[in-house]
Structure formats: structure tokens, C-alpha cells
Amino acid sequence: MTVTNKKVRRKKDQILMSAIKIVNERGYERATMEDIAAELQMTKGSLYYYFKNKNDLLYQCHHLVLSRAIAEHESHLLENLSSEQLLRKMVGTHINFAINEREIFNMMIDPKRTFDDGQLESVLLLRTKYAGLFDEVIRRGIAAQQFERSEVVLVRMFILGAMNWVQQWFNENGRFDQETLIEEYANYVLKLLKK
Template sequence: MKLSEKKIQKKKEDIILSAVKIVNEKGYQKATMEEIAAELLMTKGSLYYYFKNKEDLIFQCHEMVLVQAIEELQQHINVKQSNEEKLREMIKTHIQYAIEKKEMFNMIIKPDQTFSEDQLNPILLKRNEYAGLFDQVILAGIKTAEFTIDEPKIARMILLGSMNWIQQWYNPFGSKTIEELQQIYADYMLKVLK
């Protein structure tokens, strides 16, 4: 990759990170290209050099968050430890993303409400890849008798569904820290699988 291409790629990443921040603060509908540009001390027009429109920028933000989440889960899977411990770390990671990147994560949960038909297919493929990592560890845990469930896919849907619901009630000023909630969720979810 040429130096100029690296600079363009770096600038796109900076824009995406700013967009993630603005969307997480304001929500998808209220986030504007002007605010994203202002965050980077750029003009709105200069954003269009890198992205076709707000939808394209948000799509790439979403893709970046999903890719990062998949990479983090994959790192937990690759660590030499029990399937129970792998799943515990995966649950903690999911909770962290669900809380800290709420707006982006909401788009993962309901992509058909945000993205065009052309954008939807790659998003659904990535989302299925993400869910498949949970399936992989749950199935491995069944084989090693760490988990004793009969319906691994349903167990995964219960697991992800309950973790996704945290966005509906989580209060950053509540009595539990993110770390405490991660631990509580992991403890309860792992009990379900035993």
C-alpha cells in the first residue's frame, strides 16, 4: 500500500471512530455529518471525499464494530482454557459492546431498520459469523461435558437475547459497574448451560 493510500485509510478510520462516538452520544437519527466533521475539525464537504453519504459512513462504522467484536471473540476462543472460561470472556465482551457502543450495537440487532438492501446482506453475514462463534464454544463445551444442554442454538439465542436486553435498562449511574454486570451475566448465563 502506497503512503497516500495509507493516509487515506487512516483518515477514514479517524472519521469512522468519530462517527461511532457521535452516533453513540446522539443516536443514529440525530447524528449529522456536520457534527462528525466538527469532531475532526473538518468541513462537512470533505467527509464526502471519503464516504458517499451518512448511510455509507454509518454502514462502515457498523462493519468496523462488528469486525472488532468478532476479532475479540476469536481471541478468547484461541486462548488455551476451558470452554466455560472462553464463553465467560465472550459474554463479558458482548456486555461491554452492548453498553459502550449501544447505538452501533442496536444496529447489529435490528439491521433491517437502518441499512439498505445492498448493505443488509454483508451485515447479516457478519452477524451470523458473530453468533456462530458462540455456537462453536457451546458445542465444544457440550463435547467436553462442560455444558449439558440439548438445544445449543436455542441456548445461544437465549444467551444473546438476554445480553442484548441490557441496553433497555442499563443505567451508567446505577448501583452496578459494567465489570460487576459482566460478572453477574456470565455467572447466570453459564448456569443456564450446565
């Protein structure tokens, strides 16, 4: 990779961060290219040097966030933890992303509406991978006879849903802080899974 390419890479990342921020604040449709550019004191025209179009830009945001979440989960999987400990960590990671990357995480929700076919395939792949990480832990726990045997996919959906919803109501100044929330949610998750 040439120096120039590195620069481009860095700029792209800056733009992605800016876009993530703006989209998180305003939502996909209301985030304009102008807004995203202004955040970086660029003009919107310049964005098109780095990204084919708005869709492409937003797709890459999505990809970035999801990849990071996956990476974080994977690092937990490598630690030598019990299923319970592991799951607690994953609950923490997930809720952190859900709260702090609200809108981008939301894109996961209904990617069909936004992405074109090629992008969609890639996104769905990542989603599947992401979900698979949870399935993996659940299966490990069942195998270790710590978790009750059950429809893995269904219970995973239940759990992910519960956690995603957090972003709808969680409020930094509210009754619960993020840490307590994570702990309690992890307890619920484990109650659900354990024998």
C-alpha cells in the first residue's frame, strides 16, 4: 500500500466515523451528504471522491460497525471462559454497540430497504456470522450441560431482540446506568438459558 493509499484509507475512515455520527443523530434518510461533509469541514462534492454514492457510504459504515462488533466478540471467544462468563461478556459488548452505535446498528434491522444486491449479500453474511457467534456460545453451554437443551436459533433471536431494544429506551440519565443494565440483562439471559 502506497503512502497515498494510506492517506485515502485514513480519510475514508474519518468520513465513515462522521457518517456514523450523523446517521446516529438523525437517522438514515435525514442524514444528508452535506451534514456528513460539514462534520469534517469538507464539501459534499468531495465525498464522491471517496465513495460512489450515499448508499455505498452508508453500507461501509454498516460494514465497519458490524465487523468491529464481530471482532470484539471473537476476541472473547478466544479467552478461556466458561459459557456463562463468555455470554456475560458478549451481552456487554452487544449492548454497548446497540446503545452507542444506535442507528448504524439499526441498519441491521432492515437492510433490504437500503442496500443493493451485492451489498445486501455481504451484509447478510455478516449478520449471519454475528448471530452465529451467539449460537456458538449457546451450543457450547448446552454441550457442557450448563444450558438447557432448546431451539438455539429461537432463543438467540429472543435474546438479541431483548438487547437491541435497549437502544429505544435507555437514557444515560435514567434510573439505571449502563453497567447495571448490562449486568441485569446478563442475568435474565442466563436465567433463560440455564437449566
